[in-house]
Amino acid sequence: MTAIADERISSVLETAEGVLSKRAGSSVQLDEPEDLGGTGRSTVIRARVLDNPVSLDRTVVVKAFDDQTAPSQVLREIASYRYATALPTKSRPGPQLLASDFEERLLVLTDLGHGRPMVELLGSTDIDEVERGVSAWGQALGRMHAATLGGEDDFDTLMRVSGKTKGGKGRVTVAGGGIGDEAAASVRAHAAMLAEIDVDLPANSREILDNGLKLFASGDFRTFSPADVGPGNILINGDGVQFMDYEWGEFRDATLDVAYALATFPALLSTDVVMDRPRLERALVHAWRGEVKPLWPSINDRKLARRIFTARALWVWLSTYWMIQGDATGHDWALHTTDARVVLARWADLADAGELAGVDEAFVDGADRVQEALRIYWFG
Template identity: 80%
Template sequence: MTVIADERITSVLEAAEGVLAKRAGTAVRLDGPEDLGGTGRSTVIRARVLDNPVSLDRTVVVKAFDQQTPASQVLREIASYRYATALPTRSRPGPQLLASELEARILVLTDLGHGRPMVELLGSNDADEVERGVSAWGQALGRMHAATLGGEEDFRTLMHISGKDRGGTASRIFASDGGIVDEAAASVDAYEQILERIDVELPAGARETLENSLRLFDEGDFRAFSPADVGPENILINGDGVQFMDYEWGEFRDAALDVAYALATFPARLAVDVVPERLELEKSLADAWRGEVKPLWPSISDRGLAERIFHARALWVWLSTYWLIRGDSSGHDWALHTTDARVVLSRWADLADSGDSYDVGGEFIDAADRMQEALRIYWFG
């Protein structure tokens, strides 16, 4: 990382110092900013703590949003971090929130350190190493889901409190705010247009499968907290294990959506030599997750769970296809988003293979095969 110094960074540091000072009741000084990237609408930096009146770590991470970011999105991330920080240490999905201010659009978080990005681990040629990594990923998801099952009202309360922190204007904080739910719904609404554009017919029940999967955002037997984008690009592995980052769209939803999201996004990151092990790696991730949540979710059979994950995965693959066909190359920093047609084709092929392997999916396996072939012709002739 590079130490940086410009007007924007100076402003972010000063704002972070002010937020930390309010928490500590005394001045806090930050210096030595390092650019950790961001989403285009946010600035993320690591900074050294020069004065340490409240036993802060030697470094902190500061995330600041620009003025174009909807306040509801900043509010959601603050509430999500507050909620996750209150979880038992073993079940915390990522960094802890040290301080925040909605009006300033800024959060100060604990520093996870440099660690190892999940993307790097998945690119290893050592299949055993990759298997350990995806198993740890599944376990971390399961611990988070198990710890937050039944906690939706607590999260809603935090959303209200965080909204009131900005002067009592907490209305519509549960309303749709342009996140992944809206995008997924829009993709299903465009079902007929997409099929017409790529010139393909799908089995009669294909759209119903996608519509049923949409309900997992609002319904489902196992509603648990999710940071939303739990793909490999948002995962760091450090001494405490797998850490999830970026809670901008944190929400409660059926946990099967998170497992399906992981399964849909990680194969594209595998090294060529490890790709033949993909189905076994998928099983390792799903089994590790199931091992953490099954004591709390005994009512669902293994087959029923596999079916639910398959259908949720179909929705994610459909959404990534919608984005690419629409020509949307900006505005999405989700791990699911790609501008590479080959990745989308592979996702359809992987979906069909997974359905065959677990004997689930029904006629949507045929739909996946048809989509893959139609998209190949559409993009490559």
């Protein structure tokens, strides 16, 4: 990444200076912008702070959304960062929010530094190093979940107040949206998808997917989630695992996050350690369980395994739905892939997980049949 001086970057930098200056009550100057990429709907830059009236770090990260981004999405990210920043320091899942402006569609965040991407760590050939990484991932998820259990009312309040326009004359609200709506659409297409790939599943397969959907709206362990907790949104620095990108932050059952991690990380493993995937999955779940167990003592290991399996089945189904749809636009989630081999592997892994979770044998056999049907569907 190199310093960028194009018109868009300059405009974002100027707006960020105004937002920070308003917060500080005196002029703040930023310079040396560095393009950190973005999702296509956003511009993300690192900038050096020249004047530092509010004891800012030497660098900050600025994220600005374009005019095509739905206001509700900007609102959700601002509210999510405000909520996460208010958590105790050790429980904060990622960068802190320094300043934001809803109408300017801009956030200023602390800089996590260069760190090590989780994607890079997962590609290591050292199984012990990878295991330490996924354990840290599980612990970080668990700390975030433990710290946010029971905080949904506070988050909802932030969602309401963060959407106020200048003068308080208007307010943006959020109704639905995000990956939960995508998952619901995939479940509605259950019969059509099975017909498309010419395979049958046990009668309870729709029930399992419906139970997975319920984890978005209910559950006895509802906690905050950035929503896309996949490897591409994780940086490991001196403070440990850091989650980035809160565009779809929400409260939902915590097992959805654990299952999302299990569904997305195997595709990034090197060939030297891929056979140790079950060991790595156990390490991640065990580390997460250690953090949340004091707050969720009522769930035993068998019940937990089945719930994680249910959530995982939904994620695998959704990734298959996206693949069959053939629509690669608008899905910059770690779960989304255009590689058929990844989807096939997810079904194979799901069948293995079903056996370990004690799910009925008919569904496990059905998962194997789906894998074979998809292989024929895509490769003949």
